[in-house]
Amino acid sequence: MPFFVDTLQLRSFVAIAETGTFGQAAATVNRTQSALSLQIKKLEDQLGCELFDRSARRVVLTPQGEIFLGYAKRMIQLQWEAYSRLREPDVEGEIRFGTPEDFATHYLPRVLSSFRQHHPRVQLNVSCDLTLNLIDGFHRGDFDVILVKRDPQRVKGGTKVWREPLVWASADGYRIEEPLSLVLSPQPCIYRARALAALDRAKRSWHISYISPSLAGTLAAVKAGLGITVLPEHMIPQGVHAIRNESRMPQLADAEIALMKKDELSKAAEVFAGHIVESLEIIRA
DSSP states (O other), rough: OOOOOOOHHHHHHHHHHHHHHHHHHHHHOOHHHHHHHHHHHHHHHHSSSSOOOOOSSOOOHHHHHHHHHHHHHHHHHHHHHHHHHHHHOOOOOEEEEEOOOOHHHHHHHHHHHHHHHHHHTEEEEEEEEHHHHHHHHHHHTTTEEEEEETTTTTTTOOOEEEEOEEEEEETTTTTOOOOOOEEEEEEEEEHHHHHHHHHHHOOOOEEEEEEOSSSHHHHHHTTTTTEEEEEEEGOOTHHHHEEGGGGGOOOOEEEEEEEEEOOOOOOOHHHHHHHHHHHHHHHHH
């Protein structure tokens, strides 16, 4: 049978792989659950294999599904790149973009490189800073587009583009003792505020042993055994590990990254904002 696949099928497949349920995935792609099931059945029939194991409470990828997930994400990315390049080949101008340093270091290099490659006439000026400083700068008019870490209960506006669990982390072999030694960013920092609030609620004693405004400085201090810190679960490097429940550390709320943009944007900035949202959606899956 010839293999034909459309974007909706690919996005449906990726959404199920990401959420682990047909119900949540259906809401993500704005389809009914029955329609989604038919899409996946058609895809599996064409490929001649099952992509999901449906026997557990949450559907999980089969080995064949794991293989196809990589191709699905690449196909979606290529479709977006082709659309963006053909539709907006001549955009030009200057874009002022702000982002948290850790997120920029870990996730954005490939995204920004792809945008520059397809829009060489756009001058992209990137600034890395703490979220609250970025928000202040945005309100002053210093940025066209920013990515910010936020607590959705406190910071409104923008478009959610990322959600990731936060964990306590320490160097391999580090022994946790009371009072807890903390390695944190300076104020204002959302991770710092969440860490201290969680410890105070749990009535754990602590002191801040090291303050660093950069991710590199934070990780260096943690690896040197100066204390524990808070990191997104998928940003833990070699030599550092997540602290699990045996240390009775209080749970931390997930990290949420939102994109905020000016009400009136240049054509180049609108294209850039769309590129960020689309690219992070693919990476996240």
